[in-house]
Amino acid sequence: MTGAANALAPPAARARKLGTSSVPPLGLGCMNLSHAYAPPPPAQEAAKLLLHALERGVTHFDTAALYGFGANEELLGRVLSAHRSRITLASKCGIHGVTADGRVKRVIDGRPETLKQNCAQSLRRLRTDVIDLYYLHRWDKQVPIEESVGALADLRREGKIQAIGLSEVSAATLRRAHAVHPIAAVQSEYSLATRNPEIAVLAACREIGATFVAFSPLSRGYLTGALRDVAHFADKDIRRTMPRFESANYAANLRLLDEYGRLAAQAGCTMSQLALAWVLARGEHVVAIPGTTRIDHLDENLGAYGASVGADLIARLDVLFAPNALTGNRYGATTQAEIDAETFPAESA
DSSP states (O other): OOHHHHHHSOGGGSOEEETTEEEOSBOEEOGGGTSSSSSOOOHHHHHHHHHHHHHTTOOEEEOOSTGGGGHHHHHHHHHHGGGGGGOEEEEEESEEEEEETTEEEEEEOOOHHHHHHHHHHHHHHHTOSOBSEEEESSOOTTSOHHHHHHHHHHHHHTTSBSOEEEESOOHHHHHHHHHHSOOOEEEEEOBTTBOGGGGTHHHHHHHHTOEEEEESTTGGGGGGSOOOOOTTOOTTOGGGGOGGGSHHHHHHHHTHHHHHHHHHHHHTSOHHHHHHHHHHTTOTTEEEOOBOSOHHHHHHHHGGGGOOOOHHHHHHHHHHTOTTOSSSOSSOHHHHTTOOSOOOTTSOO
16 A cells, blocks of 8 residues: 555554554455365455455455465465565464374374474465464463474564564463563454453454454354344354354344444444454454455445444444453363453353
């Protein structure tokens, strides 16, 4: 984004810092194109979406070794390597796939030698010499955070990554990591429906000069208002394991959307646009990476830049979606045990 273009952009659209880059506040979370939800779109359709995002001014693309067990990085490498100088590329290490008994299973491994191996594989798949922002996807609690971050610092000194990030960590862990090497970004789930980062991490990021990157800012489809029936998720849809998407819990959560829809209509925007505008209004150090498999949804999301979100509307949203307003935790007990981020008192471990 040029200086002239930035000066003319709506305040919400003005570029924000991310590592050594300057990016529009809305990037693209690419997981949906290979992983976790319904069967991924055909490769040709995924490529069209990535190139359309680039044409619309999206420059921040977020992937991970985990997504499709390498397939997502390979997709971005095929499609975007020709445009490498125009994009900020973020990926993640520390969770990868291991084949056992003919199946690929997910493994958290934060040992320095594993992280360096992850990086070499990601560079190859992404068809690049350097990753702009490289996250530790999960803190492996069997390995001191200082050791894992030390390995990432080695990669930065070697010129293989430009900046270091962490995902789903607490403020205390963030400060321990930052004492080893400056942390450029923290990525965690954040939306009207998931407000845990407000406990401590948002403030800690501001304090140390890190960017906060909000994933699932539309709460995995809930805040779009379009997801009314959760009974027909694909067998491998990750939401089947999430308590708040269980049928009875979700029916309770849908009741909040009636008032939310009225607030979006009053603001002259869609429910998705209001959700994204709310996240971006939380601070100039916040960016968001909504994911989608559809070009029309991508265009709708970018329309959030034009949403008018004043203090009164924010206050009403904050009350409607107060912490713990939703019924059901965001993760089940097994997954929650892997997460280091803070939780509100009513949430179970």
